[in-house]
Amino acid sequence: MRPDWAQDLIIYEVATKGFTSPNGPESGTFRSLMEKMDYLEDLGVNAIWLTGHSLSDSSHFYGIWTQYACIEPDKLDPSLGTEAEFKEMVAEAHRHGIRIFLDTIEHGVMSYSPLIKQHPDWFEGGSWGMTDYDWDGNHPDLEKWWIEIWTKAVLDWGVDGFRCDCGLHRPDLWLEIKRRCAAAGKPIFILGESGVESVSDACQRDIMLFDQRRGRLDNHAVLTNLSSVKDLFHQPFGPDDIAFNCTIFYKDGSISTNADEDGTLELRFLGLGEDVIGFWERDPDGAPDWTWLIRGFDRDKSIQNIQLTCPERSWRWQLQRGGWQLAVTEQNDGLKISGGNPLPGPKLRVISVSCHDCGWEGFPADKNPYMVQGSRFVFGYGCLFVPAIPIFISGEEFDADYHPLPRLTPDLYGKGEAGKGRWLYGSWLQWDQLEEERHRAMLEDVKRMIAIRKEHRDLIHAVDPKKPDITIQPIPIISSVDLPVPYLLSNGKRAMLVVGNPTENTVEVELQITEEILDTAIGCQEPVVTNLWPCEKRIGRINVKDLAHYKVKVLRDGIPGGGLAVLRFERE
16 A cells, blocks of 8 residues: 555655744744745655644743644644645645655643543553553544544545654554555555554654764764665675674673673674564564674673664664663573564665754754755765655755754753754754855755756665665775775666765775676666766766776865765666
8 A cells, every 4th residue: 555656755854833934933834834835846855744733732842832742633733824724735735746744643642632631541641741542442432533533634634644753553543544545545655753563654763874862873884885784675684794782781890892802702693583572662562583692791790781782773772771672581602682673674765864853852062953964975875865765854955054943942841941952853944044155055966966866766766675676786996085885776777876975075086897797787888977966967988998997086075066976877
């Protein structure tokens, strides 16, 4: 039931109230968003992840109105506009080739919600300072209501899908919503925030190029060697395909790590194993775990905690405390460790260069919570040219200077000085920045990247797990500086080479494209080569002998037309 258009999505996140300011800060509405559709069509995005539509509290999180402090999910917030204005906005988006995905708050509602008085049996416990739905309590009327409100959003309001906050709490209900919408001729796209269920089409927290408390992860594999990210093409990991760091904390305060060259601790990745533990919870979740074997630890000491990390992929598990969980089984040859599989399963893959959770509580107060910050390298090499669904938050496309909404606080629950928060949901976009050359130039470059992506849809789209139709190869280079590994995307007919330069200096690199590489990519030894970045220009036919030593200049990052070299190879 996945829509045919899902593989080609380019998702643009909009926090409705801060996106536009018709009447000052936090005054964005459905109508003022509608007035930006010309801009968004010109930018080239084709989907809006709308993080603001339902009736919600005005200050529960970070001191501002947010979608996530939901009061009644089946009602539109009147401060955003009427139902007629909402439907008009959706229709206008469709006229511009843009789909609308709503954010659904899966766990619960504000504790003063009228729903709790009307249906007290629907609720049990709480989280995030709110009251949670009792999804496990066998409430057919709750389930019926949930199915009907989101089916209505599709068939009456016209939306095209959903991003499910905190993951799909009841995949079976979402499956029924998908079935009803598909039967009515309106297939929908479901983006889970996280989770291992098989109903969502993709996972928003799949591949994130950032840590929401620390910032951009420049050592992420996507930004250093994209061709090593085999799972983008739904290839399994082997024991030697990825490196993990292991640290054991003993109760006496001592530490062992496999990163210590003089130490005895050894870690081996074993791959998929039994379902022993969940991802965030300690109970099994029905999905096979990843497993490791630890040897060389001190058996005479009691273990306090074990941490496993993969710096190249921002993965982190631990035995104690919060986050992704680990389970330990003692064996004769060492400790067998089990943890949740971080891969989303047979779904379309997602690359998030940023989202509203960047700048989370604890993020440095003097640091910019936008993640791209004018880097053409990051936006191109690591996002828009990657065969996955890209997600980025509004403002990244023109390197917006960060301005917090005046009420935004540093603390999740509204503590601290107003106007000092860094949470990116609370960015107050200043559209007059586009009057400055730096911002205009970035916008033009991002528009060009998206245009290249669309013009090369056969090479750049989220790969169907059942029908992989793109291959990737690393391309050797000779360079005076250490650069990310260039990659070649191909489909047997034509190919696209992406060379990245994240440095502050222009670099000349010598490509080493061999006969074998060309045979695998396009089956041609004298391809027609076209330069695509920043402007398209045919170079002409180049034979394989010359391509084995072909030199290209890559301008420094952070300037118009910089950070990248992009070449297309065709048979004719």
